[in-house]
Amino acid sequence: MTTNQLISEIKKKQSFLCIGLDVDLNKIPQHLLKEEDPIFAFNKAIIDATHHLCVAYKPNTAFYEAYGLKGWKALEKTIRYINKNHPEIFTIADAKRGDIGNTSTMYAKAFFEDLAFDSVTVAPYMGKDSVEPFLAFEDKHTILLALTSNEGAFDFQTKTVDGKELYKQVLETSKTWKNSKNLMYVVGATKAEYLADIRNIIPDSFLLVPGVGAQGGNLQEVCKYGMNAQVGLLINSSRGIIYASKNEDFAQVAVTKALELQREMQVILSK
Template identity: 80%
Template sequence: MTTKHLIAEINRKKSFLCIGLDVDLQKIPKHLLAEEDPIFSFNKAIIDATHHLAVAYKPNTAFYEAYGIKGWKSLEKTIEYLNANHPEIFTIADAKRGDIGNTSSMYAKAFFEDLAFDSVTVAPYMGKDSIEPFLAFEDKHTILLALTSNEGAFDFQTKNIDGIDGQELYKKVLKTSATWKNSKNLMYVVGATKAEYFADIRSIVPDSFLLVPGVGAQGGNLQDVCKYGMNANVGLLINSSRGIIYAGNDLQFDNAAATAAIELQQQMESILNAR
């Protein structure tokens, strides 16, 4: 999917909502455990209830890999269902990959060719040759971890790397990544709990899309993120996982998820209308 198509979908739905499909069998409604594939049954119900409200879905691959080959099959069925029934929706493999060139090439093939995701999250620690194999894929997007929402982000990401007058590591990642081949295919992960950093981030990557986790359960504020992080094309994908998919835990769990998604989408529509 091209960025142009993503922007068109945002404008059509008046939404920049991304729903994280982080499926834990300990948390899904108990009646689904009798299904042949409980994970896929859960995902399908969530998608069917919310697809008109979301512009993106983001399965975190750890929640599928934890269940071995059965979990991977569930992931495969989920992305096939999305691509077949809602090809207009942007798909994100939240895999946080990143390795030496040949290995990254195989990761890229796995997510872009075999599973046919539109994008994948990657870690930048190993540098250019670990990321450019992902960037080589036309109309696919590589979402680079820049400034994450977890507490440990302060261990490295916000530290000055060139002495007292140096710049923070996350700024170095943003600036350096912009020099890589096919950097136009880059997006960035920036946590909603770091809203005060968005103005600086936008000064470095004014046109890039930012995937923003941390709104809701982790305490991030949507208004602050939009105030400092939105650009002319919106440029934001606000992710909510637990707050939507686990909004209910009974036979009507899908309706509860839709209600939670509507609440966020309506806030987004109000923000867009006020621009």
């Protein structure tokens, strides 16, 4: 999917919501456990109920890998289901991968070709030749970790490197990489005040913003500092939507929660 197609979907749906599909068998409604594939059954119900309210789905691969082969199979079924039934939806493999050159190419193939995701999240620590193999894929997007929403972000990301915080060095440096037009960035919502500075460095890039809701980030604040002329934001919510109810009504309650966010977004977009 091209960036322009994503922008067009955002305008059409009046939403820049991304729903995180982080399926934990201890947290899903327990009646689903009798299904042949409870993970996929849960995802399918969430997708069927919410696809008109969001522009992106983001499975975090950790939750699938934790269940071994059956988890990987559920991930495969989920992405194929989205691509078949809702090809207009932007898909993010939240995998936080990164390795040396030829190995990163293998990861890129895994997520872009085998699973046919539109994008994958990648860690920057290993530098240029660990990220460029992902950027080489046409109409695919590499979402680089810049400033994450966890406490540990302050261990290294905000430390000063040659007069500038490390996450800003990551932003600046990544702009010089080949096919950097295919970059998006992860910026945590719990640090909304950092977004103004970030926008000075990467005015046009899309930002994937986790941490709204459960982790305490504020949508209004994020939009105030982070939105650009083409919106440029994907706001992720996982637990706040998919685990809003643990009962048989989980999908309907997910709709209610997603709708709340979509309506808030619609108001912001109409300003």
